[in-house]
Amino acid sequence: MSNIENPNVEIALRYHRAVSDFAGGAELAAFFHPDFTHHELPNALFPQGNMRSLDQVQAASAAGRKGLSAQNFEVLNTIAMGEQVVLEVLWTGTLAVPVRDLPVGHVMRAHIATVLEFREGKIIAQRNYDCYEPLVPA
Numbered sequence: 250m251s252n253i254e255n256p257n258v259e260i261a262l263r264y265h266r267a268v269s270d271f272a273g274g275a276e277l278a279a280f281f282h283p284d285f286t287h288h289e290l291p292n293a294l295f296p297q298g299n300m301r302s303l304d305q306v307q308a309a310s311a312a313g314r315k316g317l318s319a320q321n322f323e324v325l326n327t328i329a330m331g332e333q334v335v336l337e338v339l340w341t342g343t344l345a346v347p348v349r350d351l352p353v354g355h356v357m358r359a360h361i362a363t364v365l366e367f368r369e370g371k372i373i374a375q376r377n378y379d380c381y382e383p384l385v386p387a
Contacts, residue, residue, distance in 0.1 A: 255329040257367045261336060264365075264372065265322040271314045277307065282371035292359075293381040318345040318354075322361075332367045340379075350386055358382040 264280045287306050289299040301309060313320070319342070326337040338361040344353055351357070359381045366374040 255334070256370070257332065257334045257365070258327050258329050260367070260370065260372070261327065261334045261365050262324060265324055265336070265338065268310070269320055269322045271310070271317075271320070273307065273310050273314065277310055278303070280372050281306075282368050282373040284368075285371075285373055285375075287375045287377070289377045289379065292379040293384055294379075316344065316346050316348070317342045319343040334365045334367070336363045336365070337361070338363060349384060351384060352386060355387060357384070 260280065267277060267280070281303055283303065285303040285306070287299075287301040289295055289301070291298040321341050323339045323341075324336050325339060328335040340357075340359045340361055342357045344351055344355045344357065347353055348355075348357075359379045361380070362378040364374075364376040365372050
C-alpha cells in the first residue's frame with residue numbers, strides 16, 4: 250500500500266491543517282481516539298519533554314491560540330506503514346505575546362518529525378521530535 254492509498258495519511262494531513270488553523274474543541278477532538286496520548290520529546294521549549302492526555306492537548310491548543318497570532322505546519326514528507334504515519338514538518342509560529350527574549354511578531358521555526366499511531370481511523374498516540382531554530386531575537 251503506497252502512502253497515497255493509506256487513509257491515515259489523509260487524516261494526518263487534515264489534522265495538521267486543522268491545527269494550523271487553531272482548531273479546538275470538538276473539531277480538534279474528532280481526530281483523536283479517546284485513549285490518545287501525546288509525547289513531546291525534550292526540546293528547546295520543553296527541556297524535560299512533555300506527556301499529555303487528550304484533555305491536556307485541548308488545553309495546550311487553547312493556550313497556543315492566545316500565544317500565537319499565526320502558525321503553519323508545512324508537511325514536507327510522509328511515510329506510512331499500516332497504522333503508523335510519520336511526517337516531516339516545518340512549523341512556523343508568529344508570537345502574539347513575548348516569549349523569553351523574543352518580541353511580539355517574532356516568527357519561530359521548528360523542524361519536526363511526528364509519529365502518529367492510529368486505531369479505528371483515529372489518532373491514538375503522537376510522538377513529536379521538535380528541533381527549534383535558535384530562540385534569539387531577529
